[in-house]
Amino acid sequence: MGTLKIQDVTKKYGDVTAIDHLTIDVRDGEFFVILGPSGAGKTTTLKAVAGLVEIDDGSVEIAGVDMTQVEPYHRNVAMAFESYALYPQKTVAQNLASPLKSGRHAHYSEEERKRRIDDVTTTLGINHLLDRFPKELSNGQRQRTALGRVLVRPASIYLLDEPLSHLDAKLRASMRAELKAIASQSNTTTLYVTHDYQEALALADRIAVLRKGRFVQIGTPEQIWREPVDTFVAKAVGQPEINLAEATVSGGRVRALGGAVEFAAPAELGLTEGQALRIGMRPSELMVNREVAREGWMRVDGRIRLTERLGRDVELDIEVGDGNLIVVERADRAYQEGEEVVLDIHLPNVHLFAGGAEGEDTPRIGSALGRTAAASPQDIEKELGE
């Protein structure tokens, strides 16, 4: 049973509070991802679970047992750090066998060791490389072997610290898919930390967004994407970042970008005349010249300032009113710089956040339709009959 409960855990390094009263409850078999920028406290959280740092406050329970005072060796966790080291003078098979020959796993028979190594190397697709030395492997194969060294050990929980960070984009994408497959096949409990939102969205059963040692939001990838609790979370997922524009309530309408974007203030949100807001619209959820004239959508005029081709998509910088919006559209038709366009925007996908000082993150209040969550890309495609 690989449950993990972290209750009110705080860790300070001198004056720096690296993690601040963190609480999470990871279910047996869950793939739980902590997403946060550099310095947010991700590694410290993993170390607190593994027992590699002494925590100042709180408790850690693994598989139903309070481990707060227990030595790392006895916590039954397997942790992988960012720098995956392999023994250069050992083959892949020997590298994988070594964690099973020492310490608490030294009792494994030759046969049991072989079986575990077989299982892991088959799943990771490196079983044809067993006799190679690390220098005879590609980067991706080396990283898989290193990951194999972690997964080969039986553990209540696997703690993975940015395991894909040293791979190029293509390999990262394929390893992401493999990791997901491994996790669902093996039903292991995994606590995985990353600063890469795509990894988090692709892998996680649930994501906890970490900021300056505190969790800002814990939810499924869909909840984090569709109902971010504030502008920080909204910006943390999605590339290019969500468009944010200052807005005000005037005459019962919400107006932004010099009035170029405006819609009726949703009654259920209780907004007041003159109230400062922010609106947020994701680049991938704005559509250009799709002629969507139906209820629940808004049309906004703009002019293309810049276009940049990104593979199958194109990124457009569109002048709208007194500002601009970034849009990611399909590249199956040509967009001209200088061209006048009409943006079609689905109202549930216009997030409303409280107003605030520049640089300050503010909470989400709802959407342009009220309390509804944003529609998923699939919902939108369905609505447009595409």
Ligand SMILES: Nc1ncnc2c1ncn2[C@@H]1O[C@H](COP(=O)(O)OP(=O)(O)OP(=O)(O)O)[C@@H](O)[C@H]1O
């Ligand atoms: N041994 C240490 N001594 C002093 N401060 C530390 C120590 N380890 C971490 N910190 C500080 O604690 C905070 C959290 O660090 P941590 O390594 O957990 O962040 P992170 O989210 O893993 O960052 P990264 O993505 O860059 O690895 C940072 O401000 C860091 O400078």
